[in-house]
Amino acid sequence: MPSAPVPVTNPENPKIQRWDDIGLLLIHDFITEDEEAAMIAAFHAVDPRLDGKRRISQHFGYHFDYTTFGASETSFTPVPSYITDFLPRLPVQDYLPDQFTAQYYPPGAGIPPHVDTHSMFGEALYSLSYGSAVPMVFRLSDANDARKMRLPRRSLQSSVSESKTEGASGTNPESAATAPDSQTTMTVQSKSEEPSPENPSWELVLPPRSLLLMTGPARYGYTHGIKSRKTDIINGEMVHRQGRYSITMRTIRRGDEIGCNCVFPGVCDARIREEQSRPAAAQRMDPLEK
Numbered sequence: 444m445p446s447a448p449v450p451v452t453n454p455e456n457p458k459i460q461r462w463d464d465i466g467l468l469l470i471h472d473f474i475t476e477d478e479e480a481a482m483i484a485a486f487h488a489v490d491p492r493l494d495g496k497r498r499i500s501q502h503f504g505y506h507f508d509y510t511t512f513g514a515s516e517t518s519f520t521p522v523p524s525y526i527t528d529f530l531p532r533l534p535v536q537d538y539l540p541d542q543f544t545a546q547y548y549p550p551g552a553g554i555p556p557h558v559d560t561h562s563m564f565g566e567a568l569y570s571l572s573y574g575s576a577v578p579m580v581f582r583l584s585d586a587n588d589a590r591k592m593r594l595p596r597r598s599l600q601s602s603v604s605e606s607k608t609e610g611a612s613g614t615n616p617e618s619a620a621t622a623p624d625s626q627t628t629m630t631v632q633s634k635s636e637e638p639s640p641e642n643p644s645w646e647l648v649l650p651p652r653s654l655l656l657m658t659g660p661a662r663y664g665y666t667h668g669i670k671s672r673k674t675d676i677i678n679g680e681m682v683h684r685q686g687r688y689s690i691t692m693r694t695i696r697r698g699d700e701i702g703c704n705c706v707f708p709g710v711c712d713a714r715i716r717e718e719q720s721r722p723a724a725a726q727r728m729d730p731l732e733k
């Protein structure tokens with residue numbers, strides 16, 4: 444798989460790498476080793492499991508509501524200080540995240556490629572990595588992703604693959620993979636039946652203690668995911684996966700802010716809702732449906 448496009452590194456601060464054309468920013472050593480150790484201890488004080496096969500998630504702040512696919516206004520878990528302590532260091536300070544998902548990936552676990560919901564969350568989407576490095580796979584979305592995001596949910600459920608492989612779902616992983624009440628390995632088609640993607644995917648290694656910020660195309664038009672596998676090739680060397688942790692941080696949109704007018708309508712939940720509420724004849728004429 445091709446490696447990531449070459450970033451620009453700020454000579455005054457070599458810890459910061461930017462891919463400005465697609466809206467990605469990676470800050471190395473965003474947290475200290477002491478902070479990392481405290482965060483891992485805090486995670487396992489709540490849930491001691493280390494050796495399962497699946498991701499384990501802990502939610503803080505406003506919870507995700509699986510019926511509205513937005514934030515729940517009634518269900519709130521106080522945000523621990525190990526998170527609030529680093530918020531003043533985030534690169535975007537105009538608005539701060541208020542929804543946090545801490546996840547533990549046992550060695551081998553991944554997350555299907557997806558685009559996080561556009562309409563319900565602000566542009567800045569963060570992933571803080573700790574515990575160990577993992578390659579994140581990015582791919583500019585294509586017509587196949589757009590098609591999959593338009594499949595009725597029931598048909599997604601009924602075509603769940605027997606193979607239990609994680610397939611590209613091009614949707615929010617909260618619905619496809621982490622929802623406690625949904626099947627965590629749901630896939631639309633088995634991999635062998637998948638049409639080849641039009642756009643190449645590439646991997647970006649997320650080192651432990653690094654902060655990834657996705658904005659613009661990286662946030663709205665690219666899918667991101669982590670392959671489920673036991674080994675990775677990192678800097679040309681085969682490395683056995685170790686337990687990895689991440690905190691995904693999002694800012695909930697409320698009231699009039701809910702919606703999206705991005706330039707990636709194919710994978711935009713706001714556009715899909717709009718299309719699907721149009722009369723059937725107008726839907727048939729939609730160029731995305733061709």
Ligand SMILES: O=C(O)CCC(=O)C(=O)O
Binds near residue numbers: 554559667688689691
């Ligand atoms: O674990 C990560 O770094 C990313 C998780 C993710 O993509 C998500 O929760 O939407």
Ligand SMILES: [Fe+2]
Binds near residue numbers: 558559616
């Ligand atoms: Fe995501």
